[in-house]
Amino acid sequence: MTATTDTLTPTTSPLPERTRAAKWVHDTNAVFVREILVTLRDPFTLIFSLLQPLVFLGLFGPLLDGMLGSGTIEGESALQWFLPGVLVMIAIFGTGMVGGNLLYELMTGAYERILATPLDRSSILVGRALKEFAPLVVQALLITVVAIPFGLSFYPAHVLLGLLILGVFGIGLGSLSYALGLASKNREWVFWGVQQSLIFPLLLLAGMMLPLEAGPEWMQVVSKFNPLTYIVDAERALFAGTMWDSTVAWGLLAAIATCAVGLWVGIWKVKRTI
Amino acid sequence: MVEARGLTKTFTRKKEVVEAVKEVDLDVADGELVAFLGPNGAGKSTTLRMLTSLLRPTAGSAVVAGYDVVRHPAEVRARIGYIGQGNAGGYSYRVGDELQNQGRFYSVPADVARRRAGELLEALELSGMEKRTVLSLSGGQRRRLDVAMGLMNHPGLLFLDEPTTGLDPHARANLWEHIMRLRVENNMTMLLTTHYLDEADSMAERIVLIDHGTVIADATPVQLKRDFADDVVTLGLVPGTDTAAVVLEKARSVLPADISRVEEDHVADGTVRLVLATNHGPDLVPPVLRALEQVGVTVGSADVKQASLDDVFLNLTGRSLREEAA
Numbered sequence: 001m002t003a004t005t006d007t008l009t010p011t012t013s014p015l016p017e018r019t020r021a022a023k024w025v026h027d028t029n030a031v032f033v034r035e036i037l038v039t040l041r042d043p044f045t046l047i048f049s050l051l052q053p054l055v056f057l058g059l060f061g062p063l064l065d066g067m068l069g070s071g072t073i074e075g076e077s078a079l080q081w082f083l084p085g086v087l088v089m090i091a092i093f094g095t096g097m098v099g100g101n102l103l104y105e106l107m108t109g110a111y112e113r114i115l116a117t118p119l120d121r122s123s124i125l126v127g128r129a130l131k132e133f134a135p136l137v138v139q140a141l142l143i144t145v146v147a148i149p150f151g152l153s154f155y156p157a158h159v160l161l162g163l164l165i166l167g168v169f170g171i172g173l174g175s176l177s178y179a180l181g182l183a184s185k186n187r188e189w190v191f192w193g194v195q196q197s198l199i200f201p202l203l204l205l206a207g208m209m210l211p212l213e214a215g216p217e218w219m220q221v222v223s224k225f226n227p228l229t230y231i232v233d234a235e236r237a238l239f240a241g242t243m244w245d246s247t248v249a250w251g252l253l254a255a256i257a258t259c260a261v262g263l264w265v266g267i268w269k270v271k272r273t274i
Numbered sequence: 275m276v277e278a279r280g281l282t283k284t285f286t287r288k289k290e291v292v293e294a295v296k297e298v299d300l301d302v303a304d305g306e307l308v309a310f311l312g313p314n315g316a317g318k319s320t321t322l323r324m325l326t327s328l329l330r331p332t333a334g335s336a337v338v339a340g341y342d343v344v345r346h347p348a349e350v351r352a353r354i355g356y357i358g359q360g361n362a363g364g365y366s367y368r369v370g371d372e373l374q375n376q377g378r379f380y381s382v383p384a385d386v387a388r389r390r391a392g393e394l395l396e397a398l399e400l401s402g403m404e405k406r407t408v409l410s411l412s413g414g415q416r417r418r419l420d421v422a423m424g425l426m427n428h429p430g431l432l433f434l435d436e437p438t439t440g441l442d443p444h445a446r447a448n449l450w451e452h453i454m455r456l457r458v459e460n461n462m463t464m465l466l467t468t469h470y471l472d473e474a475d476s477m478a479e480r481i482v483l484i485d486h487g488t489v490i491a492d493a494t495p496v497q498l499k500r501d502f503a504d505d506v507v508t509l510g511l512v513p514g515t516d517t518a519a520v521v522l523e524k525a526r527s528v529l530p531a532d533i534s535r536v537e538e539d540h541v542a543d544g545t546v547r548l549v550l551a552t553n554h555g556p557d558l559v560p561p562v563l564r565a566l567e568q569v570g571v572t573v574g575s576a577d578v579k580q581a582s583l584d585d586v587f588l589n590l591t592g593r594s595l596r597e598e599a600a
Contacts (some may be wrong), residue, residue, distance in 0.1 A: 015349070033378065034375040038364075085538075110363060112360055116326060116358070117376070117379035118379070131522075183346045223546060
């Protein structure tokens, strides 16, 4: 093929000269902008998605509080313990949806149009995961600020690191969801079935809604193999004001590992489907 | 613009190996308009998707717009336009936003993208629809938006996969009018797939007939019809005072030698029907009429049915494209 390459004159170079990294940042941003436009153009969904965690916190928090005689879990107030869990939950539900949003565009042809462009394949994954993650940053700050008058101690730097860990984890989970979406092309129910039956065990086995200490031993053992456990623990530590701690380091590591595996599977799937 | 050698794609479905495309060679020169014609599942779209770098070939290679599709897919994608079978615009997006998004995907500077989007919307009769959602457009409008989105990067080579399928005849004609004008204005080479015979016949300057994943013929529509199918001339001869046998004998004596097939038929009202198969029907009729008159045979009626691409496909494969496409 090398011989024939020279026989055809390439048309004028349409892509600007730049480094791979610069192209990747540009591409990821381009995908992110497209995805976020739907949310920005429709403020109603934006408002509801912001209110949702507040409602959840307002309804579930007091129940948890009432259940606990002493009013504390692992030495923390119920609010301080529960709020990071809610954040992780929103992150998971949000980024877990990436593949679901893709299903529709796979069907109509919009996804194929995106593949036909010179966009970096990993940018397509990361840009979409970031779109699901961006509202989370706003949601997180909002519920944290709202919770302050109710006795939440607020550590801005810690919360930012917590969001970063969630972001890295979210990109990995988003990519996995994306790969699942591609695998269930034209069989939507497969995506929703698998997604639903994975998310709840993952959530419960991470001690996100209720403390695992109250559960049987086998659950505690299984939870050690759930990357989400380390994320949840790290978030709790950070929200409680601990930063230089192995719990946080493990959380970061779990996030990076999930991100690496997710991107690897996702890119592999993007390259071999369609 | 396109140089493909031995392009092959096999799929494995449920442990069964399906050869969708088998060793296709194809050269498309600058400025050509080539149509892939064949029944559903013949491998047209699969070939197109390999040429547009959307599908990795199992074997073989292709250089498109100067770059190898496997080694430099992004360079290929940046230089070509691709209009797939589906709709390019996300249904919940605004028309204007989607065009800008395309511009960003191709790294087109924002001001250039804005200008180009405006020009394309105007050229495709979509002006004023920037703020409408894709979902709210009619089928024809949506298809025209697909074309606009495929042209945002100003490609020199455009691929269209069944561009008019699902549109009503009016919208089909309208879309073609737009595509053909844009082709001239932008000096584009075009490669399209279709299973509409009339479309291929009237639009394409060159037809690549595909069946079961292989190219079975590749020529201009006129050439294909001349080489692989016959025009059929039917003459109604009036016997008058002669017997039918005498009339036929006289007629046969003056027929040119290059007629490939002659059939005779006696019709109830006494006329004799003479059916001639030839590759140049319209040119044949006047001299034959004159010759028959000279030997005293009266011709009561004459009919010419020119060869169609369906005849070509039927003669090459034994199957009718018309039935399969329905």
